[in-house]
Every structure is written in C-alpha cells, then in structure tokens.
Amino acid sequence: MSERNGLRFGLLGLAVIVLVTGLVFFIGRPAAVGEGAPPAVQTSGESTPPVLQSLAEVADKAVSHRKLDIQQWKTAEGARVLFVEAHELPMFDLRLTFAAGSSQDGDNPGLAMLTNAMLNEGVPGKDSTAIASGFEGLGADFGNGSYRDMAVASLRSLSDADKRAAALQLFEQVVGQPSFPEEALERIRNQALSAFEYQKQNPGKLAGIELFERLYGKHPYAHSSDGDEHSVPKIGVAQLRAFHQKAYAAGNTVIALVGDLSRSEAEAIAAQVSGALPKGPALPAPAAPEVPKPGVHHIEFPSKQTHLMLAQLGIVRNDPDWPALYLGNQILGGGGFGTRLMEQVREKRGLTYGVYSGFTGMQTRGPFTIGLQTRAEVSEGTLKLVQDIVRDFLASGPTQKELDDAKRELAGSFPLSTASNADIVGQLGAIGFYNLPLDYLENFLAQVQSLTVEQVKAAMNRHLDADAFVVVTAGPTVEQKPLPAPSDKPVEQPVGIPEH
Structure with a gap:
C-alpha cells in the first residue's frame, strides 16, 4: 500500500479532528482491515461441509488474535529492527520510520514534508519516471509520507531472491541517495502553494490550522506539517540535502520487516538498508509543550x-x-x-x-x-x-x-x-x-x-x-436559536454531508 505517491496535502492535525466516521490514528486502532483477513468460515480439512453458525452463537466469542513472534536487534549503524516471519505469501513488507516529521522543521515549516516528497523524484542516473517504472517492472510498490512526529518510506516486494535484490537496490537509492532535482522541487512547491490557496476557501482547514496554533503556541507541533505559503517558497535544495543527512540517518530510524523471509535474510536486508543511509544518531524528541490558556x-x-x-x-x-x-x-x-x-x-x-x-x-x-x-x-x-x-x-x-x-x-x-x-x-x-x-x-x-x-x-x-x-x-455570525429538546425522534434531522 502506497502512503504517498507525490505530495500529501492533508494536515495531520486536521484529519484527526474532522473525520467523523471513526478514524483512529495509528497503533491503538483495533479495526484496521486489510488484505489477508481470515476467512469467515474455516474447515477442519475433512470432507464434511462447513456449518455456518448463527449470530447468536458467536456474538460473545472473540475472534482469535494473530499471535506475533516479534524479533528485535540493532544494525551496526544503530537502526532498531523489528521483524516478524510470515510465510503465507511469497512477499515481504519493509517500512522505515524516521524521527523526521515536521516537529524537526525548525525555522523552516514544510522542510520535512518537502524532503520526504522529494525522495522518489530522482537518484543518480534516474528521474522520477525511471524510479516509478523500476518499481513497477519488479512488481514492487514504494510508499512515503511525512507527519508531525515521523516520516516513513516503505517497500512491498516479492520475496524471490532476484526480484527482492533488485527492488532493494532501487529502494536503497531512493531513501539513501535522493538527488533532489531543482525542477521537481519547483513543481512540488507550486503544488503546495495551490493547496494553500485552496485551504483559504475551506473553513474546516482554516479552523484546524488555527486550533493547533492556539493549542501549541511556540511548540513545534503548532505549525502545519505541510508548512505555509510563506515558508515553503524559501526552502531550497541545500536545505533538503542537509535535512536528509541529519534526519534520515540510520541511527534515527526504525526498520520494520514482515514477510516471507528467514531471520538471516531479514538481517541481511536490514544491514543493507541501514548501511545505505547517512550515518548519524537519533534526533531528540520535542520538548513538552506548555499548557495553553482555554x-x-x-x-x-x-x-x-x-x-x-x-x-x-x-x-x-x-x-x-x-x-x-x-x-x-x-x-x-x-x-x-x-x-x-x-x-x-x-x-x-x-x-x-x-x-x-x-x-x-x-x-x-x-x-x-x-x-x-x-x-x-x-x-x-x-x-x-x-x-x-x-x-x-x-x-x-x-x-x-x-x-x-x-x-x-x-x-x-x-x-x-x-x-x-x-x-x-x-x-x-x-x-x-x-x-x-x-x-x-x-x-x-x-x-x-x-x-x-x-x-x-x-x-x-x-x-x-x-x-x-x-x-x-x-x-458566519448569525442570531442564535435555542437547542431543541432531546427526543427519540427529533424534529430537526441531522444536516447532510458536511460542507468541507
């Protein structure tokens, strides 16, 4: 699954706030449905046809949880590795999580976002089209994204040795040797500026930006993870290179691996990827924010x-x-x-x-x-x-x-x-x-x-x-009306689909 193919214009803080359909951020969420879900009915392997149970029979029975044997180690360069063997499918998923989100932007809001968006725009000898074609030709999928705390880069590939080696080689170049071509940066900056103009017509986005500024004050979480119309145009290639060297260092990343790999193969992959990253330590977490005035x-x-x-x-x-x-x-x-x-x-x-x-x-x-x-x-x-x-x-x-x-x-x-x-x-x-x-x-x-x-x-x-x-x-500022009394059948029905 690709988390970013190009520029991500959404605001993390806003997305958390305005989604009213039950979206929960990250690992605490129990209802992340994905491919590979267990079948609704399983048989014992005998010829007896399966018997469907009624809802009444299974209502109070918990679905069995997939037990995970998480193995952990560190690479020579200091990257933390977490690995789970899963041989059901001939493929593997690799995810690098860097402490390289917008909380590390410093005085350049949008720096983390632009750095991450530019990873797959060019490497020595390849432009963005060649990179995309390379992954596609191998049946592999590259993904990236940046948020307030973190930035991620991911790879899904077949575990066949030849396909795996080629996909990893290209992935290493993308995360470890991005060339940050000027023409691509100009294009992405222009896309960001267009998004900022759109935000001015969206009251929900305006409110979300204002909310984080009021809540966090001078703290790094206060500014949008996408930067703003004043900061983004000022960010150049030299700043992207410096940020990548610091924030995409091996000591500042967590390597997660899941799939059809042995422990020795996972160790080799982690060592290969870690060795391709810049050398450097983990960055400190943001300081605690001050409590805002309500x-x-x-x-x-x-x-x-x-x-x-x-x-x-x-x-x-x-x-x-x-x-x-x-x-x-x-x-x-x-x-x-x-x-x-x-x-x-x-x-x-x-x-x-x-x-x-x-x-x-x-x-x-x-x-x-x-x-x-x-x-x-x-x-x-x-x-x-x-x-x-x-x-x-x-x-x-x-x-x-x-x-x-x-x-x-x-x-x-x-x-x-x-x-x-x-x-x-x-x-x-x-x-x-x-x-x-x-x-x-x-x-x-x-x-x-x-x-x-x-x-x-x-x-x-x-x-x-x-x-x-x-x-x-x-x-709008309008004359206020009293709320209707609570009722099992309210006279006023809920308003329709939210405007923005």
Missing part, C-alpha cells in the same frame, strides 16, 4: 454551517493509561454510532451529521480533540452541549453496560489490526518508534478487558478537564 476563538466565514473544534493537551503515546483512555474515548465519542456524543448531539437533537473525539498519542503530549459541524444558528448551544457531555462523563464515568459493550466491540475488531502483513509492518513501526513493549499487541486487549468503570473514569479525569478546552469555530 478559550473560544472564532473565524468568520460565509457558510450555512459552523465548524466546532475543541482540543486540549492529551498524552504521550507510551503512557500507561493508554488502554483506559482508548476504551473511555470509545464510549465518549470515538466509537461512531452509540457513543455519548453521537447519541446526544445527533440522534436525540439532530444537530450534526457526525461528531467524533479522539486521543492522538505522540512523542510528547499529543492532542485530545472533538470535532463536528452544525447549523450556524445553533452553534453556541451545540458547543455548550458538547462541553456539558464531557463534563458529565468525567463526573459520572461510563456505565457498566457502556463498558461491557465497548469491550465486546473491541474484542471483535482488534484481531483485524494484524490481519495483513501491511497492518503488521505498520504496527511494528509504531512499536519501535514510540518505544512500546514488544508484547504490546498481545497485552493490549487483555489490559482493556480487565478495566473497571472506576479505572476508566479515573484515567479520563487524570488527563482531561472539561474547562480546559481550546475552541476554534469557523462559520
């Missing part, structure tokens, strides 16, 4: 709907409270339909098409966010309703039924997080990058299933405060 900030925008975005500082990814916070948020607003927020804001009052909340664990304190759109004339009341729902949830905690239902849903969906090799290699990259225990995937579900109402309530209160939200709204 308050409401409005962006005037001519539209029928108002975007409401709420955020406060959350947690680091390896915080021991992560399982409890994940489960608590699934009940509050992260689990789609049936959550507190969705039930009260959409189902009972018809105020929104969807509302979503989520923790984003990062190297330092990532955000906890809530996002929705509503009719402009009820935006103030809706904002207060959302804050009151959070306040009540922190005060009373989840009910036992809510907790049991969330645990049951997670038990059914969690096995999908390791359903394919692509899923696993992403999980390994995150485990290595965020220094999670090697048995994290094995223990996460058990930790969640053992949680009590009191433990979830306590964890949510340790990390959230209903009065600490930084709020950004984007929409």
Whole structure:
C-alpha cells in the first residue's frame, strides 16, 4: 500500500479532528482491515461441509488474535529492527520510520514534508519516471509520507531472491541517495502553494490550522506539517540535502520487516538498508509543550454551517493509561454510532451529521480533540452541549453496560489490526518508534478487558478537564436559536454531508 505517491496535502492535525466516521490514528486502532483477513468460515480439512453458525452463537466469542513472534536487534549503524516471519505469501513488507516529521522543521515549516516528497523524484542516473517504472517492472510498490512526529518510506516486494535484490537496490537509492532535482522541487512547491490557496476557501482547514496554533503556541507541533505559503517558497535544495543527512540517518530510524523471509535474510536486508543511509544518531524528541490558556476563538466565514473544534493537551503515546483512555474515548465519542456524543448531539437533537473525539498519542503530549459541524444558528448551544457531555462523563464515568459493550466491540475488531502483513509492518513501526513493549499487541486487549468503570473514569479525569478546552469555530455570525429538546425522534434531522 502506497502512503504517498507525490505530495500529501492533508494536515495531520486536521484529519484527526474532522473525520467523523471513526478514524483512529495509528497503533491503538483495533479495526484496521486489510488484505489477508481470515476467512469467515474455516474447515477442519475433512470432507464434511462447513456449518455456518448463527449470530447468536458467536456474538460473545472473540475472534482469535494473530499471535506475533516479534524479533528485535540493532544494525551496526544503530537502526532498531523489528521483524516478524510470515510465510503465507511469497512477499515481504519493509517500512522505515524516521524521527523526521515536521516537529524537526525548525525555522523552516514544510522542510520535512518537502524532503520526504522529494525522495522518489530522482537518484543518480534516474528521474522520477525511471524510479516509478523500476518499481513497477519488479512488481514492487514504494510508499512515503511525512507527519508531525515521523516520516516513513516503505517497500512491498516479492520475496524471490532476484526480484527482492533488485527492488532493494532501487529502494536503497531512493531513501539513501535522493538527488533532489531543482525542477521537481519547483513543481512540488507550486503544488503546495495551490493547496494553500485552496485551504483559504475551506473553513474546516482554516479552523484546524488555527486550533493547533492556539493549542501549541511556540511548540513545534503548532505549525502545519505541510508548512505555509510563506515558508515553503524559501526552502531550497541545500536545505533538503542537509535535512536528509541529519534526519534520515540510520541511527534515527526504525526498520520494520514482515514477510516471507528467514531471520538471516531479514538481517541481511536490514544491514543493507541501514548501511545505505547517512550515518548519524537519533534526533531528540520535542520538548513538552506548555499548557495553553482555554478559550473560544472564532473565524468568520460565509457558510450555512459552523465548524466546532475543541482540543486540549492529551498524552504521550507510551503512557500507561493508554488502554483506559482508548476504551473511555470509545464510549465518549470515538466509537461512531452509540457513543455519548453521537447519541446526544445527533440522534436525540439532530444537530450534526457526525461528531467524533479522539486521543492522538505522540512523542510528547499529543492532542485530545472533538470535532463536528452544525447549523450556524445553533452553534453556541451545540458547543455548550458538547462541553456539558464531557463534563458529565468525567463526573459520572461510563456505565457498566457502556463498558461491557465497548469491550465486546473491541474484542471483535482488534484481531483485524494484524490481519495483513501491511497492518503488521505498520504496527511494528509504531512499536519501535514510540518505544512500546514488544508484547504490546498481545497485552493490549487483555489490559482493556480487565478495566473497571472506576479505572476508566479515573484515567479520563487524570488527563482531561472539561474547562480546559481550546475552541476554534469557523462559520458566519448569525442570531442564535435555542437547542431543541432531546427526543427519540427529533424534529430537526441531522444536516447532510458536511460542507468541507
């Protein structure tokens, strides 16, 4: 699966906030469906035809989780390697995760994004077309992407020795010897500038940018991972080369490998890739951000709907409270339909098409966010309703039924997080990058299933405060109307597909 073919224009922070369909960032997500999922019905190998079980029979039975034997070592150059053998298919997935996200941009917002986008634009003797044709001709797939914490480069290839060797040789050149051709940089800069112009017409993107600036102040997480219209034009080839030399160093990467390889073959691949990277140590993680002052900030925008975005500082990814916070948020607003927020804001009052909340664990304190759109004339009341729902949830905690239902849903969906090799290699990259225990995937579900109402309530209160939200709204200033009373059949139906 390719994570970037060309320039990624999305904003990580915004994407976390505005997705109202239940998207959860990275490794905590249990429902990552991919190829290689187990068949719905399995036989014992005998001639007896399979028997389909009724939903009633299997409703309370957890899907078996794929057990992983994660092997770990370091290369001579200091790269951390995590490897899982998987011989079901004659292929392998390789993922390099660098501490080379926009938090390392310094005074040049957009530097990390441009460096990563330029990896496959040219190497000595090959332009972007030759690189793309080279991977395609080998049946291989190259992917790349950059975010606030990290940048990634990935390869999927057949494990046949000849195809593997050729694909790895090209991959090594792309990640270790990018030539950063000036004409390609000019093209990508122009694409970025066009995207910035588009953002000015999108209230959701404007609100997301403003939210992170208000939440993080002078911290590196404050600026967009794509940079801005002022910073990107100033970034030149010399800066890209210097950033690549520093941030794409072997000591600053985690190498994840999954597939039809032996341990000795995996060691050879890791050594080969590590040796092709610049030499250098791991970069320090960003410092802890200062706690921002809560308050409401409005962006005037001519539209029928108002975007409401709420955020406060959350947690680091390896915080021991992560399982409890994940489960608590699934009940509050992260689990789609049936959550507190969705039930009260959409189902009972018809105020929104969807509302979503989520923790984003990062190297330092990532955000906890809530996002929705509503009719402009009820935006103030809706904002207060959302804050009151959070306040009540922190005060009373989840009910036992809510907790049991969330645990049951997670038990059914969690096995999908390791359903394919692509899923696993992403999980390994995150485990290595965020220094999670090697048995994290094995223990996460058990930790969640053992949680009590009191433990979830306590964890949510340790990390959230209903009065600490930084709020950004984007929409028109109009006369406000009172909210409708809650009803099982609200008079006002949810607004249609979000405007942006």
